[in-house]
Amino acid sequence: MIYLRSFLFVAAFYLWSAVLAIAGTPLLLGPRRWTVSMFRVWANGIHLMLRLICGIKVEVRGTQHLPKGPALVAAKHQCMLDVFSQFAWLPASAFVMKKELLWIPWFGWYARKVGTVVIDRSGGANTLRQMVRETRDLFAEGRQVVIFPEGTRGKPGVKGIYQPGVAGLYRDLEVPVYPVATNSGVHWPAHGFLRHPGAIVFEYLEPIPAGLKRGEFMRILEERIEAASMKLLSE
Secondary structure, eight states, X not given: OHHHHHHHHHHHHHHHHHHHHHHTGGGGGSOHHHHHHHHHHHHHHHHHHIIIIIOEEEEEEOGGXXXXXXXXXXXXXXXXXXXXXXXXXXXXXXXXXXXXXXXXXXXXXXXXXXXXXXEOTTOTHHHHHHHHHHHHHHHHTTOEEEEXXXXXXXXXXXXXXXXXXXXXXXXXXXXOEEEEEEXXXXXXXXXXXXXXXXXXXXXXXXXXXXXXXXXXXXXXXXXXXXXXXHHHHTO
């Protein structure tokens, strides 16, 4: 049964995404907030399909820590859903992504329109300066910029290597950072099409205040995200 439900979900997911992307193409000519609203509809539609088809409930915890205005959000990354879901509850989400994704038809167009920080992972110091500049511009619009400190999807229970980009943004922008833990990879693995029933939880944790030393900031960020994510796995 899980194979059939997973297959039906994957088919529904791509159909929903394609129909919404094509139907929403005129929004690319309008203000950015229209595209942000469409992404929210897209994310909520995915959540509904997960519940109805796969028996997976998507839950957000720590709502008292949800940022209301400009903010840097540092999230655990285990599957594609980690990106989509943020649009469902953050007021004006944007995200950091690698430049190769811009070549995907429609997705790349919408990504540019909705507001993204596009990075070249081989760019070194130039990439960091660009990230700071573009994130500051998004903050001026009241946006919440989501970054995945590990840089790529990982397996549940496995700590990836936290990349220096998040520390550079934290230092140069002088803003609090909102960590996010998750168990998403248990139910939506990074690879393969099986979707396992249960509850996907995204937990917003106490924000890390601005002004800490780089080493202390990275230590606290890793400890909070990893400890909370491991706790979710034990539920």
